[in-house]
Amino acid sequence: MSLKAFHIIFVAVSTLLFVFFGTWSLNQYRTVDSSEMNLAYIIISLAGLCVLPVYGWYFLKKLKHVSFL
Amino acid sequence: MEVPYTVKNRPDTGLYNAKIGIWLFLASEVMLFGALFSSYILLRVTAQEGEWPTELLNVPIGTVNTLVLILSSVTVVMAWASLKLNNFKKFKFYQGLTVICAMIFVMIKSYEYRDKFTHHDVILTNGMRVDGHLVEETSEYIVLSHPLEYPAEKGIGYRPTALHEAEEEANAHGGGHHHTEDRKIMLSDIEKRTNWGPWANTYFAIYFTLTGLHALHVIGGALVMAYFWGPGSRMWKKNPEQFTNRIEVSGLFWHFVDLVWIFLFPILYLL
Known part of the structure; x- marks a missing residue:
């Protein structure tokens, strides 16, 4: 597996992390602590969820001539 | 070659x-x-219930x-x-x-x-547990900043609950934070003390x-x-x-x- 393929896997796993982190921080914000910090976590998670898939698509497009092996 | x-x-x-x-x-x-x-x-x-620490x-x-x-x-x-x-x-x-x-x-x-x-966890002879950052240490006493106190028998897993209770109490009294004053503890009142290292x-x-x-x-x-x-x-x-x-x-x-x-x-x- 090339660095290109591993990077795509990494971007996918990082996106999943942001899904989890967003859910966790939303739960914290609603049930435990409505602090600005938890709100910041929600915003960071949403930003990660938007940016990473777009970046992954851009990366694949940029390195379309490089092998996945 | x-x-x-x-x-x-x-x-x-x-x-x-x-x-x-x-x-x-x-x-x-x-x-x-x-x-x-x-x-x-x-x-x-x-882990036994209440023994696994969280939110540390x-x-x-x-x-x-x-x-x-x-x-x-x-x-x-x-x-x-x-x-x-x-x-x-x-x-x-x-x-x-x-x-x-x-x-x-x-x-x-x-x-x-x-x-x-630098975060120390102290069990007192009166059965209470106090943790906080060590700011001063002499041959007679230690001083912990941002101390949090709760019964030692409840285990370290009780710490988040104790912290939330202390913050609610501070809010009820108009304060924003539960721990503003440093805590001075005499060494003679300490039963056990450790920091939050791997041995804790x-x-x-x-x-x-x-x-x-x-x-x-x-x-x-x-x-x-x-x-x-x-x-x-x-x-x-x-x-x-x-x-x-x-x-x-x-x-x-x-x-x-x-x-x-x-x-x-x-x-x-x-x-």
Whole structure:
């Protein structure tokens, strides 16, 4: 597996992390602590969820001539 | 004698030798970290109720470190892509950024470790437990800042509840924070004292083992990448294809290290 393929896997796993982190921080914000910090976590998670898939698509497009092996 | 298959792929494997080598190494790393992750999960699920500590780690710091490592994965792959596109200047820029990200991660982690080593947990002779940051120590007493007190019999797992109760009480009295005054404790009133090092309890033992091993990997990876950024980059002029392969191999290792942290962060800091 090339660095290109591993990077795509990494971007996918990082996106999943942001899904989890967003859910966790939303739960914290609603049930435990409505602090600005938890709100910041929600915003960071949403930003990660938007940016990473777009970046992954851009990366694949940029390195379309490089092998996945 | 020329080392074979450093650039060209081997006919039987379809890959150059260094790539096979790094994946074999990473397979052994998966077993190492897999065993430690399994240990953590088993220790946690078999802990007695109220005995497993939670909410002891600094989530903002962990979040920043996560973002730093994700950024470093992007820069390390951009460094490799720059070489593929024959742009050595851009490679230097992105590789340098990756090393800086690694250094930032290690600095933040060491700050976090220092914070834990200076945090003391005291069990008093009256059955209460107090924890806070050690700010003064004499032959007669110690002083803890930001102290939190709760019954020792309830175990360290009770700490988050005690913290929330103290904050609610402080809010009810018009204060924003539960602990404003330092706490002076006479040594004669102390039954047991330890800091939040790996020896404090099972939780900190596995926390320091996992994060310490990970930090060593970060340092090792940063040293290799710094070498390729500096003196090692001379190979680009003599053998650009082999150099590009070396950068790919170091990038694969770096991605593995980052992937480990992607699992460590939620398990240790959030759950």
